[in-house]
Amino acid sequence: MFALDHHDHGTAAPVAGAPVTLQIDGHEVTVPTGTSVMRAAALAGVDVPKLCATDTLKAFGSCRLCLVQIEGRRGYPASCTTLVEAGMKVTTQSPQLHKLRRGVIDLYVSDHPLECEGCPADGHCELQSMAAAVGVTHSSYAPGAVHRPLEVDGSNPYFQFDPQLCIVCSRCVRACDEVQGTFALTVQGRGFASKISASEDQPFMDSECVSCGACVEACPTAALSEKALTRGVPRTQAVTTTCAYCGVGCSFTAEVGGTAEAPEVLRMVPNRDGDANHGHACVKGRFAYGYATHSDRQLKPMIRKSIREPWREVSWDEAIGYAVSEIRRIQAKYGRDAVGGITSSRCTNEETFLVQKLVRAAFGNNNVDTCARVCHSPTGYGLKSTLGESAGTQAFTSVREADVILLIGANPTDGHPVFGSQMKQRLREGAKLIVIDPRAISLVRTPHVAATFHLQLQPGTNVAMLNALAHVVVSEGLTREPYVAERCEAPSYQRWKAFVSEPRNSPEALAEVTGVPAELVRAAARLYATGGNGAIYYGLGVTEHSQGSTAVMALANLAMATGNIGREGVGVNPLRGQNNVQGSCDMGSFPHEFSGYRHVSDPVARALFEQSWGVRLDAEPGLRIPNMFEAALDGTFRALYVQGEDIVQSDPDTNHVTRAMEAMECVIVQDLFLNETAQFAHVFLPGSSFLEKDGTFTNAERRISRVRRVMPPRAGYADWEVTMLLSNALGYPMSYRHASEIMDEIARLTPTFTGVSYEKLDRLGSIQWPCNDAAPEGTPTMHVGHFVRGKGRFFVTEYVATPERVNSRFPLILTTGRILSQYNVGAQTRRTDNVVWHAEDLLEIHPHDAETRGIADGDWVGLASRSGETVLRARVSDRIAPGVVYTTFHFPQTQANVVTTENSDWATNCPEYKVTAVQVVRISQAEAWRTRAAQARYAGRTRDPAHA
Amino acid sequence: MNIDRLVKMANEISEFFAAESAREQAAEDVAGHLRRFWDPRMRRQIIDYLRTEGGAGLSELARHGVERLAAGDPPGA
Numbered sequence A: 001m002f003a004l005d006h007h008d009h010g011t012a013a014p015v016a017g018a019p020v021t022l023q024i025d026g027h028e029v030t031v032p033t034g035t036s037v038m039r040a041a042a043l044a045g046v047d048v049p050k051l052c053a054t055d056t057l058k059a060f061g062s063c064r065l066c067l068v069q070i071e072g073r074r075g076y077p078a079s080c081t082t083l084v085e086a087g088m089k090v091t092t093q094s095p096q097l098h099k100l101r102r103g104v105i106d107l108y109v110s111d112h113p114l115e116c117e118g119c120p121a122d123g124h125c126e127l128q129s130m131a132a133a134v135g136v137t138h139s140s141y142a143p144g145a146v147h148r149p150l151e152v153d154g155s156n157p158y159f160q161f162d163p164q165l166c167i168v169c170s171r172c173v174r175a176c177d178e179v180q181g182t183f184a185l186t187v188q189g190r191g192f193a194s195k196i197s198a199s200e201d202q203p204f205m206d207s208e209c210v211s212c213g214a215c216v217e218a219c220p221t222a223a224l225s226e227k228a229l230t231r232g233v234p235r236t237q238a239v240t241t242t243c244a245y246c247g248v249g250c251s252f253t254a255e256v257g258g259t260a261e262a263p264e265v266l267r268m269v270p271n272r273d274g275d276a277n278h279g280h281a282c283v284k285g286r287f288a289y290g291y292a293t294h295s296d297r298q299l300k301p302m303i304r305k306s307i308r309e310p311w312r313e314v315s316w317d318e319a320i321g322y323a324v325s326e327i328r329r330i331q332a333k334y335g336r337d338a339v340g341g342i343t344s345s346r347c348t349n350e351e352t353f354l355v356q357k358l359v360r361a362a363f364g365n366n367n368v369d370t371c372a373r374v375c376h377s378p379t380g381y382g383l384k385s386t387l388g389e390s391a392g393t394q395a396f397t398s399v400r401e402a403d404v405i406l407l408i409g410a411n412p413t414d415g416h417p418v419f420g421s422q423m424k425q426r427l428r429e430g431a432k433l434i435v436i437d438p439r440a441i442s443l444v445r446t447p448h449v450a451a452t453f454h455l456q457l458q459p460g461t462n463v464a465m466l467n468a469l470a471h472v473v474v475s476e477g478l479t480r481e482p483y484v485a486e487r488c489e490a491p492s493y494q495r496w497k498a499f500v501s502e503p504r505n506s507p508e509a510l511a512e513v514t515g516v517p518a519e520l521v522r523a524a525a526r527l528y529a530t531g532g533n534g535a536i537y538y539g540l541g542v543t544e545h546s547q548g549s550t551a552v553m554a555l556a557n558l559a560m561a562t563g564n565i566g567r568e569g570v571g572v573n574p575l576r577g578q579n580n581v582q583g584s585c586d587m588g589s590f591p592h593e594f595s596g597y598r599h600v601s602d603p604v605a606r607a608l609f610e611q612s613w614g615v616r617l618d619a620e621p622g623l624r625i626p627n628m629f630e631a632a633l634d635g636t637f638r639a640l641y642v643q644g645e646d647i648v649q650s651d652p653d654t655n656h657v658t659r660a661m662e663a664m665e666c667v668i669v670q671d672l673f674l675n676e677t678a679q680f681a682h683v684f685l686p687g688s689s690f691l692e693k694d695g696t697f698t699n700a701e702r703r704i705s706r707v708r709r710v711m712p713p714r715a716g717y718a719d720w721e722v723t724m725l726l727s728n729a730l731g732y733p734m735s736y737r738h739a740s741e742i743m744d745e746i747a748r749l750t751p752t753f754t755g756v757s758y759e760k761l762d763r764l765g766s767i768q769w770p771c772n773d774a775a776p777e778g779t780p781t782m783h784v785g786h787f788v789r790g791k792g793r794f795f796v797t798e799y800v801a802t803p804e805r806v807n808s809r810f811p812l813i814l815t816t817g818r819i820l821s822q823y824n825v826g827a828q829t830r831r832t833d834n835v836v837w838h839a840e841d842l843l844e845i846h847p848h849d850a851e852t853r854g855i856a857d858g859d860w861v862g863l864a865s866r867s868g869e870t871v872l873r874a875r876v877s878d879r880i881a882p883g884v885v886y887t888t889f890h891f892p893q894t895q896a897n898v899v900t901t902e903n904s905d906w907a908t909n910c911p912e913y914k915v916t917a918v919q920v921v922r923i924s925q926a927e928a929w930r931t932r933a934a935q936a937r938y939a940g941r942t943r944d945p946a947h948a
Numbered sequence B: 001m002n003i004d005r006l007v008k009m010a011n012e013i014s015e016f017f018a019a020e021s022a023r024e025q026a027a028e029d030v031a032g033h034l035r036r037f038w039d040p041r042m043r044r045q046i047i048d049y050l051r052t053e054g055g056a057g058l059s060e061l062a063r064h065g066v067e068r069l070a071a072g073d074p075p076g077a
């Protein structure tokens, strides 16, 4: 069923073609070549009746309802499959057409009687409205065999399939194939006996279905329909907003019902005009929004003097007053630099900007950092050093022009599902894929897609692998010399070339390190360098290493040397984890940088902020998150304001983190839930979900999109208002009346944002920064013509093995990742029905390693590293190589970060989550292990009852 | 702060710049990195560690880098 505010055009817009003018029912209309007659008609305001067409799918031409007459042509062509031609004269209404259409509908309703009352689609069903359009109220056929009784498949928690309502238009099948790329559905049988079936005629939950919901939205009737709609609450309002889960940043229409005082989100429908997602979504964004109204939400502020005391619910005034008195006391006693703050990649740009402003202007230091520290800080450092800007180079749509996709350390079908689907579309069109990953991610082999090369390297050897690839490119003369000569610094290029040419960097020499046969590496390098447009996509499997920044630079080197930056179809593209990682970095969340990545020691930038903010600002960089922990243990850092980030669960080496947290005198946590960090907090300030506030998020392609308030903040304030309360109480006045005023300030102070405003965002839908006088509508592709830094700079990227080594005590390497249905620490997704797909974290272990340890699938295993130990269940799988084990980190019970180490990226201190030496043993007493480990960690503290 | 961690970090930074640049430049790059990214208390501590405790555990380049840093970054700054 379409979104409330959707006007369907029947077929998609073609890729821009020359204009063609034609007439439709006497109206003249001009459209690009390649447009269907149906779409041209819709654009001219004439909706041709249709059932098997919708504008996210390729025209199929099966229902024969959209027939038209074209002057000079015989018969009745289908308008969905007929393309426009100059001078065409099209008639969409005539007695003959009417008769034909009535005949079609008559047949449909013989099997799907128009008994619409009580149906979830009543009033929005396309069959119902087409029948009305052609004046059919019931079938003229004698009652014969109908598809009933057939059982409803309600196995999926979010949607149901009622085969009795199915008209076998195959829109669902095509949505699953073309849009999602999962190929879970088929039409079984022929003629009257034909029916839709999931996988091997299984219930949806047992099939290959990944619950993206594309089929549900494509269905013209209620055959596939959201369960939330079966309650019959009318949808009265449609609000366009942006998903708050991953860095794809899908645009959605939130359909709301209920009363003005108690609005209720009934459905989230991906926005077909959404520039990032083009009408697609995944199971998280489309369905998993129920956490916002979950009963675990802590809606009252709370305080306590010590973390060993129980919480006391208090008024906002008292909570803010207490927090501020503590910050003042601590600064008076230990110095101005003894306090700091952490911004969140989950929060809006405006909120993030305000937290860093609070720290810099009201706390008077630069001790502000963000959770991007632990994921993509190496991206910022690596891309800024080489190319000159701390962001990905392309728009997502650029992948449509890619010929060779080099995917390293990312698992887009799970981590960035909607972009994963876009990538699969391109791969099905014939683009080649190189996967560099220790694990056989789904894209290595999935329906109609197979990687040309899977370089299954040892965790921690990315830089060696990238050097080996570069060696081949240089030594086999595959570089693009004119490009490099024109655009890059010659001395750095010469140094780099000499370095990668050294025999020790050859694939043969490095095969022992990476574990990948040299001939595979050579073939992959040749393909990337010579296969046409080469596009690099990477994720946390690149950044979360002791050489994370080095690897990012190595990727940029490779792209520059082969001329693969500065146009469509190429580039170096970080797949950002959280919805607003890019934004939180852009907004000046790092301790050394103001918004727009200007160093705090830069006198010009500082003067600009000092003048605007009316205070003197510190010219010295502040503490990063891991440094804050160190300084806390040292006694020089005593108070922390954490907005929307669960550092205790998400940061590595939990035992170290908890000791640091315990050492602090005032921790202020602002969050939706009493998270793990709240156990160490003295002040709890209720947060607001993305449905409760206005703002913007910036996705992985630098795209700024609006977040719009759908319901009032459940605890009374949006997050940015709470930061204002703190600031005002501290004596540094902030008086924004709306989030747009914060964006106006960001635009005034940030050269890459000067052209951004809410008015323009409303007008254009979204904007990719830089957006300024030079690019008033934003910048889809960066580094066109020249690099932002002037000349591109190559860096020598010596491979240095991680300090984390296997030995006889810890013989396996643990690496981590995430899965589709859960999101990061899981605080949101665990509080939705998504748990049916993944109710616990599992440890994947190769059959060989499992066998030698006597471990069977499903056994409890103890996982121990030099840092700590935890317990989880084993899944025996050959997706992972022998010697390597893999887990996700979505559940606090797993405490996966208890085992991760203090090792971190040399440049940014981004933790090395992806490589930990471990031992795995089979255990029989899981609870005893877990209790022992937990007791060591939580001795004496008052825990959140929900987690006890 | 835990000086062992600071030493480890300084050494890792040096490992990168050692590969990247000529010796004098490398020391300058190490110092520049510390100046840009380390908060003053961390810089002070590593400088003190080198000056008053001899800087055991620092690699040769890290040591040079910290000396450069100290030259432009007076103690107690």
Ligand code: SF4
Binding pocket: A165, A166, A167, A168, A169, A170, A171, A172, A173, A196, A215, A218, A219, A220, A221, A223, A224
């Ligand atoms: S389930 Fe819906 S979309 Fe699929 S064939 Fe039936 S009516 Fe068409």
Ligand code: SF4
Binding pocket: A172, A175, A176, A180, A182, A183, A184, A185, A208, A209, A210, A211, A212, A213, A214, A215, A216
């Ligand atoms: S929900 Fe998505 S994956 Fe599942 S059958 Fe429908 S389109 Fe396919």
Ligand code: SF4
Binding pocket: A243, A244, A245, A246, A247, A248, A249, A250, A277, A280, A281, A282, A283, A284, A285, A286, A416, A417, A418, A419
């Ligand atoms: S792909 Fe990401 S942004 Fe899009 S719906 Fe899924 S979680 Fe949300």
Ligand code: FES
Binding pocket: A049, A050, A051, A052, A053, A060, A061, A062, A063, A064, A065, A066, A067, A078, A079, A080, A081
């Ligand atoms: S809409 Fe054109 S044939 Fe069905």
